Amino acid sequence: MRSGLIQLRSSDDPAENLDSVVGRLREAAGQGADLILTPEVTNCVSASRTRQTEVLRHEHDDPTLAGLRDEASALGRWVLIGSLALKTDDADGRFANRSFLIAPDGSVAARYDKIHMFDVAVSETETYRESAGYRPGDRAVTADSPFGRLGLTICYDVRFPALYRTLAQAGAGILTVPSAFSPVTGAAHWEPLLRARAIECGAFVLAPAQCGTHAASRGKQRQTHGHSLAVSPWGEVLADGGTEPGLTLVDLDLSAVDDARGKVPSLTHDRPFSGPD
Numbered sequence: 001m002r003s004g005l006i007q008l009r010s011s012d013d014p015a016e017n018l019d020s021v022v023g024r025l026r027e028a029a030g031q032g033a034d035l036i037l038t039p040e041v042t043n044c045v046s047a048s049r050t051r052q053t054e055v056l057r058h059e060h061d062d063p064t065l066a067g068l069r070d071e072a073s074a075l076g077r078w079v080l081i082g083s084l085a086l087k088t089d090d091a092d093g094r095f096a097n098r099s100f101l102i103a104p105d106g107s108v109a110a111r112y113d114k115i116h117m118f119d120v121a122v123s124e125t126e127t128y129r130e131s132a133g134y135r136p137g138d139r140a141v142t143a144d145s146p147f148g149r150l151g152l153t154i155c156y157d158v159r160f161p162a163l164y165r166t167l168a169q170a171g172a173g174i175l176t177v178p179s180a181f182s183p184v185t186g187a188a189h190w191e192p193l194l195r196a197r198a199i200e201c202g203a204f205v206l207a208p209a210q211c212g213t214h215a216a217s218r219g220k221q222r223q224t225h226g227h228s229l230a231v232s233p234w235g236e237v238l239a240d241g242g243t244e245p246g247l248t249l250v251d252l253d254l255s256a257v258d259d260a261r262g263k264v265p266s267l268t269h270d271r272p273f274s275g276p277d
């Protein structure tokens, strides 16, 4: 099967972002992609609560979700919307950071809310507090497709290997990690983390990414690492999307999952242990 990783430099204007994603989806379908993936916060990259409150919508009337469902069915392809920032009915006004798997008939096959929140001080001048704006999820999600079982995750989740082990042991052979990684942590950690998850799970890792310099908010320009990555179950980097927006096509030989797990069956070797005291 052929996968297509869409790399975006999303702005804080959802209509503009929808236009560019639809263009890339058509390009990917034209090149024969069966499963097409977009990055985290495909609809809007913004650190301004005011701007988000103005432009974001609830899932039931979100134009990006509606538009991408229509496009998936028009093209007859599977589409993993890495995530959409969406309004919720929570009293504290926090948003959801939600990933969607769309089937070729346009239906929502699965939805996943990012569990782990990026509350991190990368340096004195670069800090993130995702939990201030977003409500974390609390459920691991898999979904069945013609390409086997998918395990859905988002970005900072990649640092929590227990989630991936759970998904792999639940039968996922493709793990999705749509992201908007920070440039500093991206340079140091992005590739090794993704390769480690692929190796320990014996699973393909597909990680479409945001890249470049995004719209300024609160006087600060947000930058993201790019380098959309596809990794084989043996841990090899199959493709790297570089630093510019674009489309990366990757052919996946799905038998590589059983091959890798046959050679190193570590997923079946968990042992109970006690301590430390």
Ligand SMILES: O=C(O)CNC(=O)[C@H](CS)NC(=O)CCC(=O)C(=O)O
Binding pocket: 040, 041, 044, 045, 046, 085, 097, 117, 118, 128, 129, 130, 155, 156, 157, 159, 180, 181, 182, 185, 186, 189
């Ligand atoms: O901000 C939004 O609108 C959506 N959320 C994100 O982009 C999140 C929180 S800032 N980014 C990450 O999780 C990057 C993780 C990362 O860079 C690392 O683990 O090192």
